[in-house]
Amino acid sequence: MSELNPSGRKGRFISVEGVDGAGKSTQLAWLADWLTTQGIHFISTREPGGTPLGEKLRALLLSEPMHLETEALLMFAGRREHLAQVIEPALQRGDWVLCDRFTDATFAYQGGGRGLPLEKFAALEQWVQGRDEGVLQPDLTLLFDVPPEVSAARMANGRVLDRFEQEAADFHTRVRNAYLQRAAADPARIKVIDANRTVEAIQHELAAQLPQWLGSVTQINRASR
Known part of the structure; x- marks a missing residue:
């Protein structure tokens, strides 16, 4: 469900998405600082990963060649754990969750990038994330968007690339397009951020828009504790 604070949730769930090289790591650190200044108790986590089992799956997914459907199924298996x-225990006790990637990434990378059928992901999404009130989704998703040539230039910094980052340019173009299509289908939840700007310009926009996107943070935080 896309509406904020759906039934049964005490905390808020924010995810951060974007193609490789979009600058997510920098903005995640800023978001963590911003939440702290608002007096909000939160946890930071990531996908794939987030649990001991998930981190083992992450190591496999980022390095080991495998059948494309195996890759997608492992993504959802790690997500269920x-x-x-x-995630769910944190939300139930009133903590906020700041997550580096969630299901939108699977639709973008395994759907758009790999070309696997989206209807299969929709069924897995319903199975893994389905609740009485609907499919559990983040309350807010920040999609940091850059053109493929910009992300490629940013990744060409000499570091060792994982097997997704090593994919050809057309793969990353498909990933970006899938992200933007997903955002267009759910604009209330997914906010597209032009990440082809200075870090300071992006953070200025976030500081201005986050209270509006999340509602009155102070009031929400006070009510949830």
């Missing part, structure tokens, strides 16, 4: 062990 992540939800059960980390």
Whole structure:
């Protein structure tokens, strides 16, 4: 469900998405600082990963060649564990969750990038994330968007690339397009951020828009504790 604070949730769930090289790591650190200044108790986590089992799956997914459907199924298997062990308990006790990637990434990378059928992901999404009130989704998703040539230039910094980052340019173009299509289908939840700007310009926009996107943070935080 896309509406903020759906039934049964005490905390808020924010995810951060974008193609490789979009600058997510920098903005995640800023978001963590921003939440802290608002007096909000939160946890930071990531996908794939987030649990001991999830981190083992992450190591496999980022380095080992495998069948494309195996890759997608492992993503959802790790997500089921992540939800059960980390995300849902945090939301129920009133903590906020700041997550580096969630299901939108699977639709973008395994759907758009790999070309696997989206209807299969929709069924897995319903199975893994389905609740009485609907499919559990983040309350707010920040999609940091850059053109493929910009992300490629940013990744060409000499570091060792994982097997997704090593994919050809057309793969990353498909990933970006899938992200933007997903955002267009759910604009209330997914906010597209032009990440082809200075870090300071992006953070200025976030500081201005986050209270509006999340509502009155102070009031929400006070009511949830």
